[in-house]
Amino acid sequence: MKSDTLYKIRHSLAHILAAAILEIDSKAKFGIGPVTENGFYYDFLLSKKIEEKDLPLIEEKMRKLIQQNIKFVRKKITLSQAKRLFKKLNQPFKSELLNDLQKYGTTDYEKILEIKEKKRKVKKIKYVTIYQSGNFIDLCRGGHIKKTSEIDPDSFKLIKIAGAYWRGDEKNKMLTRIYGISFENKEKLEEYLKYQEEIKKRDHRILGQELELFAIDENVGSGLILWLPKGAIIRQTIQEFIIDLYKKNNYQLVFTPHITKQKLFQISGHLDHYRENMYSPIDIESEKYYLKPMNCPFHLTIYKQSTKSYRDLPLRYAELGTVYRYERSGTLSGLTRVRGFTQDDGHIICNFEQLPEEIENCLNLVKSVLEKFEFKDFKVSLSIWDKTRKKEYLGTEKEWSFAIESLKRAIKKIRWDYTIMKGEAAFYGPKIDVIVKDAINREWQISTIQLDFNLPKKFNLNYIDQNNQQKTPYLIHRALLGSIERFIGLLIEHYEGNFPFWLAPIQIVILPINANHLSYSLEIFSRLKEKYRIKIFEPNESLSKRILLAEKEKIPYMLIIGDKEMKESKISVRQHRVGDLGLIDLNQFISRLS
């Protein structure tokens, strides 16, 4: 099926939905009914209440209409004819649209506002088209199918009712919007629904609450994460892993404050170019201080604390730096869109010749970090400049070509697919974005490697070269995980909360069948507790209840201890999502773990 055909089907389904509504509520007033990414919706002003539970009934009515093989009849009429028609039909929203067409030559609300404000010239409209399908007549530009037999009646579904202001303006009336989805056929629809179910099951906001990983509290504020003990274990484990990696890769850890005098962000240019993402200043003794939205200016200030020579380069600073950036409250979501987050933020300061190797090191580091979290499918987008607009960029042609070549070579060496995004680079340098696929094939942009020809100059960084000359070094910003908050949000969805052993908040739970088995359980507990995160679920409740609880907590291993286990000095092991491993020796179990 051509995507154009699917578009027409979806558009036609919107009309059929309207026709079905007309059968239920003859006084219904019709707003608009466009196509969406996976279906369609229609906005109505209803005279009787319709709820989520009514959707199957409406669906049924739509199916009946489809089975009647209704035709979509297009008519071209004059604007005044149309106005008379919709007045007669008593459809005020359609009349409003026609008035707008007459006055502004468009029904696009944004465009109309712009025309009004900027007093733009208006295109004259003489004719409009209407579509009739059964009893329902709509003002509509088309495309539609010819007749409803082109629609598989099992390929669509109404999924949601929501309120929506007429034309998205809260000063207008609130209408009822009914959403539908529609696909080529029943199988595709079911596939989509199953996928949605999968996504919903993995929603980190729900799992995060169920598994007690994090909380957002109204007294603290939206977009500000409280890491509960279990979530904090995951965060701390990841941080330890990352810091260890820094050490092994000759990064130097630094710590910098969360606030700074405005002077620092004046030098860096953030107050000129990034202010909308920054919070309002704090006043200290008549000076303005800002919460940091980025760590780079601090790292460059650290570089400047002493004279540097070519022997000191490359210098690789890294920090788990918590930054605060403004996001509108409406856009905040769980861990993935927050107001405060911790970057695993690195800044490499090197000379021109060291750029290729440093970029390559960064990519290798990205690979080893992301593979640790079982991401396998990598691709890269490489944002470069638009050579034809040279003047808009900082840095010489030589610098740009060399940098872009170095990035390309590194990507090719690591054998990842890449897309070049011409003209997408920042004015101060090219960058690499690394994109991975998660367990259900969703793509996430995670790591970034950004070259910067700007900040070293702004901060007047320099080093003494072999010939005793002062030179300006180059700067690479790089983040492996990006925001640790967002990354963990993503991990929760990627793993569906079934964290691998090394990340699981509780790794092992011991279940003594009854009180007689408690002392042997404690013995095992004390043998394992040094190395593992382990818990005993004491026999206050039935074994089956406790097993269920351990399953719900997604604990990797349950050790069940009863008479038999005690007698044979063994343990019964049950692995989460695998099942019973049987009666085994404790040492055998320990060697399995390592």
Added chain:
Amino acid sequence: MKSDTLYKIRHSLAHILAAAILEIDSKAKFGIGPVTENGFYYDFLLSKKIEEKDLPLIEEKMRKLIQQNIKFVRKKITLSQAKRLFKKLNQPFKSELLNDLQKYGTTDYEKILEIKEKKRKVKKIKYVTIYQSGNFIDLCRGGHIKKTSEIDPDSFKLIKIAGAYWRGDEKNKMLTRIYGISFENKEKLEEYLKYQEEIKKRDHRILGQELELFAIDENVGSGLILWLPKGAIIRQTIQEFIIDLYKKNNYQLVFTPHITKQKLFQISGHLDHYRENMYSPIDIESEKYYLKPMNCPFHLTIYKQSTKSYRDLPLRYAELGTVYRYERSGTLSGLTRVRGFTQDDGHIICNFEQLPEEIENCLNLVKSVLEKFEFKDFKVSLSIWDKTRKKEYLGTEKEWSFAIESLKRAIKKIRWDYTIMKGEAAFYGPKIDVIVKDAINREWQISTIQLDFNLPKKFNLNYIDQNNQQKTPYLIHRALLGSIERFIGLLIEHYEGNFPFWLAPIQIVILPINANHLSYSLEIFSRLKEKYRIKIFEPNESLSKRILLAEKEKIPYMLIIGDKEMKESKISVRQHRVGDLGLIDLNQFISRLS
């Protein structure tokens, strides 16, 4: 010598200093000359410039005056006689003081301002005393020695010249202040000077810069620490040590944001009672957000995220939480007085019966933490309530008695000296402050264990007890290191920058004598680098220069590699502050390290 005698000597030395100045500058105008903690000063308006280098000459003149055995002659005269006398002597500051005495009955500037403002009643003064010693006459209340033979001429020293506004008011003239110190005898003076030298050598602000541990940058702001790579290693090592200890002691790590809606600090009462220590609010979408000055409200919010039962208690939350508190810029100093600092902040939530054991655990933890840093001499101050003012405190008599008894018992069990500070407890509970002596016997207050009968109620915390009743738990705030910044500042001074092996930013440096020894050096490097923080000082400079550099960096071990070492497959080890350990086997060295 009675302290009263030392006071008189110091006061008399101030007069002798003035007399000596009068010999150098006959036009000198005299301000005031009081006694200080370790000596005295005098303020002058001079007609010729006097600099630091002139101090020995002035000292010499003072010594000569002392050797003349000058008498201190006291005279009581009327205020008008005094006014005439100092007018004749052309001493305008003394005249001003006399006018004040007449008008306000005091020369105390603060008191005068208060009298002016509040229109207080003024005490009439009729007589004043003057003291003559040699040529110098001063308006002075006394006490003085009888004659200068009572002063050991080698027991004092002029140490500093500084500018000081007349009466501390910047609207007044700037005078020259000369500081002296004075003790019972020469030995005591030398002891004091040596101790000062010791303190200066250990000054963490100087060592912190020399060893490149931390920086404070004017573009970032005062009191905001940038941890340079070497200092960050120390901080990170301490943090890892502390977090490991948390895990072993069943603390649950949490992470909380640095800002919060004002609501949280309204609930906790900080905005009512702690506001002067908080920074001005940030405005986000018309709501006020504050930088956190404390972590407790966040930890209690975490507690509230789910229903708790008696089985969950005690709950021990811990965070390395960075807080921001207002300090006047004038009071800021290095790492010990800052505006942003990281607390190793723990909150224990438990029931009444669990208090004694939890307190004991806290004290044991304090002991093991501080002993790790080679503090040996502990004492405790125990702040309790004043029972006679019961109404000013929260909590019942039973709660206070039990809590105080529990604290006492824990202190006695650990066998530390303690002082009870009656009436020094906060209104919401008693506390323990742990004080240690550093390597040069200075006392530092470090750890705190604070009981809190207030916050659990404010936050409406509860748990379900054995009888299914809702109960309010108890809260212990505890910090082992207090502020990590301040603690490291203190450690730098305690160790004089000679950090023990486990904390040293660079633990081992390899010094190849020349380029021939580089590859063998690299071999050793790669054998040690996994486990140790190690560096090679390449033979770009002479060996002696590099040894000096390693000494200056206070690196615990130098491995010197030359022909002999290569031939015998050994290393020559030189331990910092110990000396040569001779030619040894690498494995021998490794086993020495562990």
